Structure formats: C-alpha cells, structure tokens
Amino acid sequence: MSRDESGVAAPTDPSDHSHPPRRSSPWTVPNALSALRLVGVPVFLWAILTEHDGIAVVTLMLSGITDYLDGKIARRFNLTSALGAVLDPVADRLYIFTTVLGLAYREIIPWWLVAVLVGRDVLLSLLLLTVRRVRRHGLPVHFVGKAATFNLLYAFPLLLLADGSGTLAEVSRAVGWGFTWWGIGLYWVSALIYALEVLTVLGNRGRVRAA
Numbered sequence: 001m002s003r004d005e006s007g008v009a010a011p012t013d014p015s016d017h018s019h020p021p022r023r024s025s026p027w028t029v030p031n032a033l034s035a036l037r038l039v040g041v042p043v044f045l046w047a048i049l050t051e052h053d054g055i056a057v058v059t060l061m062l063s064g065i066t067d068y069l070d071g072k073i074a075r076r077f078n079l080t081s082a083l084g085a086v087l088d089p090v091a092d093r094l095y096i097f098t099t100v101l102g103l104a105y106r107e108i109i110p111w112w113l114v115a116v117l118v119g120r121d122v123l124l125s126l127l128l129l130t131v132r133r134v135r136r137h138g139l140p141v142h143f144v145g146k147a148a149t150f151n152l153l154y155a156f157p158l159l160l161l162a163d164g165s166g167t168l169a170e171v172s173r174a175v176g177w178g179f180t181w182w183g184i185g186l187y188w189v190s191a192l193i194y195a196l197e198v199l200t201v202l203g204n205r206g207r208v209r210a211a
Contacts, residue, residue, distance in 0.1 A: 070088060
C-alpha cells in the first residue's frame, strides 16, 4: 500500500502479487524515524532563531538522513501503517515550512522564496480538498514530489552554512542554491502533475454522471 500526498494510504492494485502489502503495527522503525524528525522541528526552530547554527545544521542533516531511511526501510521490508502514512508527509511539510521561515527571518533567503514554496503547498491542499469530494482516498505520491523534497532538505543546511565567509561558505552557497532551484522547479512540476490528476478524476466523474 502506498501513501498519497496528503499522508493517507492509497489502495493497491489487488492483482499485484509481486510484493503483497502488509499492514504493520505502528511500532516500527520507519515510524520511529518520522517521529524523531518531528521532535527535531522545534529544536531546529530554536537553534536557527537563536543563531545556534551548528545545532541547526546538524538537525537539518539528520532530518534529511532519517527522511531517506524511513522510506527506504518501509519499502525494503514492506512496512506500512496508518500512523506512518500521516507522520512522514507531516514531518516533511513542517520542516520545509519552519526552515524557510527561519532562513527568511535570518535574511539568508528572500521572502519571495517563502511565498513560492508555501504557495505550492496551499495549492496542493486545495487540490486535495477538491479530489476528496469525489473519492475517498487522495492523490498517490509521485517520485517528482519526493525528489523535490529531497532537494530542498539537502539545500537548507547548505544555505545555512553559506551564511558566512570563506571557501566553505562559497561552495555551500553555490551547491545550496543549485539544490534550491531544482527543488523549487520539481516542487511546482509535481503540483502541476497533481492538478492534471485532479482534472482527470473530475472529468471521469462527469462522464460517469452523464452516462
């Protein structure tokens, strides 16, 4: 069973027997990693606002690593749960939201970048509300959306390291903004993919009603 973009488990094709889904207990390693990421959100926010940049960078790096590991372990051992389906996307969104706010507050990134990223999430929320009116489950997660999240989670600690002088800051700035632009592009490409899916769902429903 896969997760949709809202964190709700999407149904799996019953004819697919290659890797049969297994609903597991909520007490799993992937869920523990997602919960650990959530605990790190207020730690990061405190660190960046009080300019404890070393702690902030380590927290962001651990967030990116645990985000990769929880998905990898869940897929490798076919572990799914209702709790995990909620924790993972919630942790992603909270980290992106708090990080861009903290970086903008510190004037490390411009406020228009906050608007671009938060605006995409607002659009996606509206799309999910729309599709939920016509079917029970939401939208399946696309690789493009997950790739966008990875790019942004890699970009943020680099941008924080770039807030200084010297060779490390210069390299971090170049690489960090590279990840940022890729993340922004993929973030909005994934939003367009979801929008097309919603239009397809609504179109199919309209044809069913007309039949």
